[in-house]
Amino acid sequence: MQNKIYFGDNLPILRSMPDESVDLIYIDPPFNTGKRQTRVQIRTVQSEAGDRTGFSGRRYQTVRLGKKGYADLFDDYLQFLEPRLVEAHRVLSPRGSLYLHLDFREVHYCKVLLDQIFGRASFLNEIIWAYDYGGRTKKKWPPKHDNILLYAKNPDDYTFNVKEIDRIPYMAPGLVGPEKAARGKLPTDTWWHTIVPTNSKEKTGYPTQKPLGILNRIISASSNPGDLVMDFFAGSGTTGASCLELGRRFILIDDNLQALQVMAKRFAANPEIEWIGFNPAEPQ
Ligand SMILES: C[S@@+](CC[C@H](N)C(=O)[O-])C[C@H]1O[C@@H](n2cnc3c(N)ncnc32)[C@H](O)[C@@H]1O
Numbered sequence: 001m002q003n004k005i006y007f008g009d010n011l012p013i014l015r016s017m018p019d020e021s022v023d024l025i026y027i028d029p030p031f032n033t034g035k036r037q038t039r040v041q042i043r044t045v046q047s048e049a050g051d052r053t054g055f056s057g058r059r060y061q062t063v064r065l066g067k068k069g070y071a072d073l074f075d076d077y078l079q080f081l082e083p084r085l086v087e088a089h090r091v092l093s094p095r096g097s098l099y100l101h102l103d104f105r106e107v108h109y110c111k112v113l114l115d116q117i118f119g120r121a122s123f124l125n126e127i128i129w130a131y132d133y134g135g136r137t138k139k140k141w142p143p144k145h146d147n148i149l150l151y152a153k154n155p156d157d158y159t160f161n162v163k164e165i166d167r168i169p170y171m172a173p174g175l176v177g178p179e180k181a182a183r184g185k186l187p188t189d190t191w192w193h194t195i196v197p198t199n200s201k202e203k204t205g206y207p208t209q210k211p212l213g214i215l216n217r218i219i220s221a222s223s224n225p226g227d228l229v230m231d232f233f234a235g236s237g238t239t240g241a242s243c244l245e246l247g248r249r250f251i252l253i254d255d256n257l258q259a260l261q262v263m264a265k266r267f268a269a270n271p272e273i274e275w276i277g278f279n280p281a282e283p284q
Helices: 010-015 070-091 107-118 178-183 212-222 238-246 257-266
Strands: 003-007 022-027 040-046 059-067 092-103 123-130 145-152 190-192 228-231 249-254 273-276
Touching (some): 003 238, 003 257, 010 070, 022 070, 070 092, 070 107, 092 107, 092 212, 238 249, 238 257
Parallel strands (some): 003 249, 003 273, 022 092, 022 228, 228 249
Antiparallel strands (some): 092 145, 123 145
16 A cells, blocks of 8 residues: 545544554644634523523523633543544554653543553553753743653554664663663663754654654554554654655645645655645645
8 A cells, every 4th residue: 555645634534444454553633622622611591681582582691601621621622532542443453553642731631531442451651752942930840741652452462673672872881881881772661852953854844743753763663664654643744754764654644734735845755655635746
């Protein structure tokens, strides 16, 4: 199968895909899901002074209940994510796994949701991606990490290529001897990695772009050459860029025209991509 990039809402596209057809899924969904976050709740009450006339000529007034509370926002967010995660679980191949990239505000709600969909036993890791960038609050510990949840479809048998993982320097190389120091050590579940550096070649201009180094580590460990990797919140297409580097096939989906335009530029040198719902050659 050719690499594919879809322009559109991911849910109907996911629903059209066959069971157990994807070997690895990485997603980095936006918390800001548009209207769902800013909706103001209203209630209609009977009132002689009301501004609307309803059944039997009664007058009604619309009462604004104010913006949704924090818990309601998460309810909406989970309602948005849940059907997509159910599809992710369905399309994963028997040895496949899912990486869900979140931040410290959302991760706990999503952990509970994924435990329900995959089963608690399928939870393998919460990866902490730590970086050092931007201002630091003086009112609490400055949050400088993202959280990436890893679930396997089958916790007893999944792809994990430990030999393919990039090694990192020991903190005290003098204590381990020159051979080990030269080889470096395996990373743990806490990854120190810079954000995409401004003015770097990697930078696409897409605001939520994730570093290629993070995706390369995930894809090397949790898929094999030739496997099919999917990212259905693709943004600037980092997952696709990593697949091209590492010899994996990919499916990317995004419903934002700007994301498709960025990907068209990023993948301009790769004619082997099938674009669905979008023509990269046409000025948009
Ligand atoms: C946080 S960004 C992903 C960034 C990406 N990881 C990267 O490295 O560039 C989330 C993306 O999800 C897309 N998105 C949001 N809702 C979607 C939906 N229902 N279907 C498809 N894409 C959606 C947004 O347009 C946005 O590009």
